[in-house]
Amino acid sequence: YYNENTIVFLNGEWIPAAQATASLYNQTMHYGNGIFEGIRAYDTPTGVKIFKAKEHFERMLKSAATMHIKTDYTVEELTKLSYELLEKNGITNAYIRPLFYLDPNMSLVPVDKTNLFLCAWEWGKYLGDKLLRIKTSPYQRPNPKSCHVEAKTVGHYINSILATTEAKQNGFDEALMLDAAGYVAEGPGANFFYEKDCCLYTCPLGNILPGITRNTILDLAKENHIPVEVKLFTIDEVKTADSAFFTGTAAEIAGIGSLDDYTFPMDWNESLGKKLSILYQHEVHATQNELKPIS
């Protein structure tokens, strides 16, 4: 993720990555209360563009507020810092990782100092390019009555780690998790869609991270007259589908070949998922059309 030339941002300073350290008296490390984002920047004909920076930093600030984490940073400042980060590291097609962590703080209330760490690295498609073999996870998504599943909170990712590890230990590439009521929710780091009879299906918000890629796909589907139904559905319904895919900033659009012992019958190249993944690549590499702050 970094080498001796990598520059990161830590609490107002630009420093070499190896010098960015945190103390062990850190609420984020002990109890998991911290907020992060996963954002991608892309080359466009008019220079680098951070895709949906506004949406990502709005979600980050909203997640922080939900978890009672205080910060004075604004969406504009965080966006500007992210462009500076890319410039200082001389990278364009990159993954950007901002993190709010609470240090020092050993209590169970997030009262002390909020720290901001920002780093970036060049990262290929998170789940790779080949069709995924996924399995139904024995791990449910966190119950929305026990935490705020819509916030991108550090501690929620133990659930994702357990699910992905269990899937890999059983010879699969990734997991598909259910919600507390037994309906399909999402993957450990991506939202889920399936296609049946030329219509796309995805679950409603409530038990999932409100994915920014999910929204982009919903918008692209609408613009291209692809019908989408947002509804709750079961694993059994998915096992009658023609095709399926994950969506996420890191994963982009990742085609799924099979779920448990069910193979999706449609050729991925003929699927709506493939069509949308081409449209998605076009959109992320399209000329800058959103706020790029003046440095």
Ligand code: PMP
């Ligand atoms: N669900 C989870 C649990 C995730 O970690 C992610 C990745 N941030 C997503 C969905 C997809 O969200 P986005 O499209 O905003 O990256």
